[in-house]
Every structure is written in C-alpha cells, then in structure tokens.
Amino acid sequence: MGQRILGLDPGLAILGFGVIDGDDPTSLPALEGHAEATVVDFGVIETPAKTPVGDRLCTIYTDLHSLFDQYKPDQVVIEKFFFYRMANTILVAQARGVVMLVLAQHSLPYIEFTPAQVKQALTGYGNADKSDVQQAVARELGLDRIPRPDDAADALALALAGWYQR
Secondary structure: OOOOOOEOOOOOOEEEEEEEOOOOOOOOHHHOOOOEEEEEEEEEEEEOOOOHHHHHHHHHHHHHHHHHHOOOOOOEEEEEOOOOOOOHHHHHHHHHHHHHHHHHHHHOEEHHHHHHHHHHHOOOOOOHHHHHHHHHHHHHHOOOOOOOHHHHHHHHHHHHHHHHHH
16 A cells, blocks of 8 residues: 655645655555656645734644545655745744644654755755756656646645655
C-alpha cells in the first residue's frame, strides 16, 4: 500500500493544500525504479480580508479538520516558516499555529521544508524559479497543466518533496 501525503502552504488569506498518493518505496514498481505519485486533490482555504482575524483562524481550523477527516493523510508536509514583511509575518505565524494545533489534535506526523529545500528536491536547484517548480509539479504528477492557484501548486510541491524524502 502507498502513502497519502498532504502538503500545506500556510497563509491567513490563502492556505494552499495538495494531496497525493505515492507508491510505497518497498513496493515492486518502486524497487524497479517506476515509483509514481498521483494527485488526489488540491485547492485552497480562503479567508476574506475584511473578516476579523479570529474568525479567519476559526475558518482555517474547521476546514483543516475537514481536510484531515476527508483525506486521512499518513503524513503532512508543511512549509517551514521564514520571515516575510513584518506585518504579514505575524498573520502567517498565527495561521501556521492553527495548522500545528490541528496536526497535534489528529496526531499526524509532519515534516517541514524551506522553499529552497522544495526547489532543490523538485528541480535540483535550490534557487529555481517558481515557474520551474510548477512545471516540475505538473510533470511529476502527470498533469496537463500547472495547478492553480499558485498556493495549491506550492502545496503539491511540498507533498512531492515529502514523498521524495521517503
């Protein structure tokens, strides 16, 4: 049996998610060098800008519980926090705190990657352009086009990076 991996790209306004199923590294196709990952779903959790922050965090909390209950991931991969503009940093940190709380409530294992680590895993170059990473996501998952919005593509990239680390 394979592994279901949920990638999360945290944000307060938009939180990207991507769910993939990856072959088990001990399975016959994987041992023969033909391991595959397939997309289960991807999308975003959005919270309106003029909504009070507490209500936005509650939306993220509720929607994450729904995602975890629906997809039952074996592992979660989350973008490692790094500093943005100062005002945005606090909001992203608050949203990320909600993510970490829901992970703990579901007793789900998680790993963290910096954007450079994801770029390195998918393109072989830690300073790759966003478009190069998005093209790698589409190619590796056998998609006809790059997933949209960008936050969902980023979440799928995180899930793939986690699968590659297996």
